[in-house]
Amino acid sequence: VNILGISALYHDSGACLVRDGDLVAAAQEERFTRKKHDAGIPTNAAAYCLHEGKVGKNDLDLVMFYDKPITKFTRLLTSYSEVAPSGLSPFLKAVPVWLKDKAWVAYQIESALQGLGYRPRAVEFAEHHISHAASAFFPSPFKEAAIITVDGVGEWTTTSVGVGEGSSVKLLLEHRFPHSLGLLYSAFTYFTGFKVNSGEYKLMGLAPYGEPVYADRIKDKLVSIREDGSFHLDMSYFGYLNDLKMTNDRFAELFDGPARKPESPIGKREMNLARSIQVVTEEIMQKIARFARAITGKKNLCLAGGVALNCVSNGKLVRSRLFDDIWVQPAAGDAGGALGAALYAWYRVLGKPRKTDERHDAMKGGFLGPGFSREQVKKFLDMNELPYEELEDGPRNELLAKALSEEKVVGLLQGRMEFGPRALGGRSIIADARSVKMQSYLNLATKFRESFRPFAPIVLKEDAPEYFEVVHESPYMLMVDQVRKERCKPQPEAPEAGKDGGIDLKEWVNTPRSDVPAITHVDYSARIQTVDEERNPRLHALLRAFKAVTGYGILVNTSFNVRSEPIVCTPEDAYRCFMRTGIDILVLDNFVLHKQKQPEWTESSNWKDEFGLD
């Protein structure tokens, strides 16, 4: 049975092919269209999945959409009828889009698939948080587990607690719009000058620079939190019900002035706000987890939804030891809903049995996207007359290890592309974690992004305890842990704000904090990806080669893209990014390209204009 899961029309659309319960392929549309967070019908991603699975034109049994569009529209209208006559602006903006596009999603999907030559036997719809819950539980290694899904909003649900057992997923309790932890976090994202549905990572990364001085104010005024983790927002501070903005004047008054303008200097207030909302988020997540444990009695936890990408909160959940084990869906955002919807159809709707060895998850390391054969890569290089050398894995790794140890930056495209927001070594930029200048260099010269943003380490799984306190397994880079104390170095006081209120974060960032400073955040934390031989043998071998040269089985790993650009998909994307940025060496599987040997790269226009602000 071939089931195609689809998520689309809001943000991060994606497609996933499940055949007889097996995850065959999954990809996000943005990787093909090169449009960050592309929300369109994922025609390219669906085409890839169907091609990867070699699905015959008449063999597509079911298409599952990850959402219930009519209920979502009803929620929209109900919200307007709660705030009218204010709220006209968002009404005028939203309703035409709904009437024109979103209400006809089934037709759009069928049309797109017919354009590819497929005629699905049925199109069905799973609820948004059911899709998230299914994406969290079914691929997990657990036979049974508590489930928590938290995001901005689905149809009505914003947060849910459920339980997974065998081939069933049940949601027990929920929060409904507008009371949303995801939207609360997004309100602060907006207020601190970052883009909603995109800049939440930045806010999380900014948090360690600040102090939680606003946490009590948030809890007193914005959100009432009960001991069972349930919460209630005071909507008089928020704009998203009746305006095109997330927050309103009352919110600004509460937090000492207007929202920060995008791209303006970041001041102490923004850092403190970031830290405060992070602390509140963690508190709520802790309480929800404790409650979930109590009402389900399960010893394992599965997480999904956009808030489950808050790896700082995830790390604290792990360290709290509320659960024996925690598994987070790597594509926890909306794209992962496609995967969840497809698995829900297989296990719950079709009632198929589910088996797990309780050790391995079903995500195949997250490498569910397109891969390129030796012939395809070689053809690309030869056609474009690009100088390269082809090396076996051993020599290649030795060469790369040496280059990395000399502070060279390597762009790595090997095997299949990752599904989800994280680059896990398939489409990554890697560098030496010991380098003091590396964080600043990668941010400013390679990725062209804000200097304060941290980088994550990839570490040999067997070496993780040498570097980190508690988290010893995190194959999908979804947990933050503290760098071991003995590796850390004392830091000077935070720098004072300049005349414009901004703080020179570059200087702060360049202060060494440990013997692996490039991956040690200012609070000595790090977002860890452990690499094991079973899931990711080639990356594991590269880390071992680097360790052989330097004694450190750890590297910086960041996504292979620049700011606002989707992660690269094809060798062509990778080469373009390589030539535009400060990457020194490009690896396309076994082909190695050195920057200094490449022909001069020219473009007719400023390529940075191609991508908007993220």
Added chain:
Amino acid sequence: VWGSACGVSAFSLGSPAARRAIDGALARFGRAVGSVLGAVLLTLVYVIVVTPTRFVRRLTGADDLHLRDADRASYWLPCDTDARKVRYVGAMFATEVRRSGGHPLRTALILAASFVLLAEGIARMFGFGHPVLYVADPDVGYYPEPDVHVVRYGGLVATNRFGMRSPDVTPSKPPGVFRILMLGDSTLWGGSYIDQEDLYSSQLLARMNSEGLPGKVEVLAMSANGWGPFHERGFVKKFGVFGADLALIQMPIDDINRPLYGLMSVPFFATGAPPRFALEEEMNTLIWSYRSRHAGLDERWELRQSQYGIHEYGRLADDLHGAGCEVMLFLHPTQSPGFGGDEGHREATWTHQLEDTLAEHGVKVQLARGVFAGKGTVKEIYYDNMHLNPTGHHVYAEFIEGRIKADSTRFQRWASGQLAEKDRP
């Protein structure tokens, strides 16, 4: 405009680039116009539908967004069952736990009030709340208010200065005009809300004036729902015959059972006391209908009253003759005789009695037996067993015209120019 259009067309024909630019500009213009129109339409929806909904929801205590229940001990809400979610996996809507709707009594009251408002609005759309009013009169009983203009079910109901459903006329007949006065009940009035133009009196007026006659024919249709011979006689006594040459009494046979009564016996509103609400008018009709059904006619009463009624029609004929009119009586057929069938026993008996009585007063009863046969289906002709639909009115007008031309000696003389003014009322 045409000049500009031709100029732009010629210009665009000469250059593909210009054509593209013009196309683009027009497309942008169209898009802008569409956007503005869309925004205006949606704004109207927001103001007219969404905003009132907010206040209704607030009154009913609805709080779907849980904005007003911050004091709950826990904010968790139950999810719907897994089984229902699976069952409705094909649907584009999500299943949800059914929640109680707050205070049932308040909700019921608000819903009832909303229903009443809605019903009032709908009734007003059909013209209710603004009915034809009636003048209460001790001699006539009641008669339609003069100079009325009401639209009901899309049909115009208009009266002239005398309360007649006819074009306005002068009190005294102009020279050279042949004037016909029609007296009758709801069948003449058009009780089934027949449009003014479709009434058989209006049709008769049109037909009579379409041929080469020596002068103009005027048709004065004086009638009211519920009228009988006593009302008609009262009207003639009080207001005269307006110089009519020919008086046509229009009646179904049941009219013989109608004594003189006033507005207290019919569901009509008097001038000076119109209904304040559309629903008031409807309720008034419903209550009257209910009471009539449960306080209906007794056979013995009918037997006695019918004799009075037949006698009164004779006296009406005398009054009309006395006023100088030639008199004809048209007995309006029910469905069966209208299509050539038999009357019921009671109807037949009364018809014979009426014919005999009227013959004594020099009037021949004209029964339109079978006149509708072959002219349409029952549904096309009749609105109910008695009242006619527009098609029926048209056919009946033709019948009356024919009888007038065949049987009215005064009309024949006038039409042939042999009727001297001194012989006319």
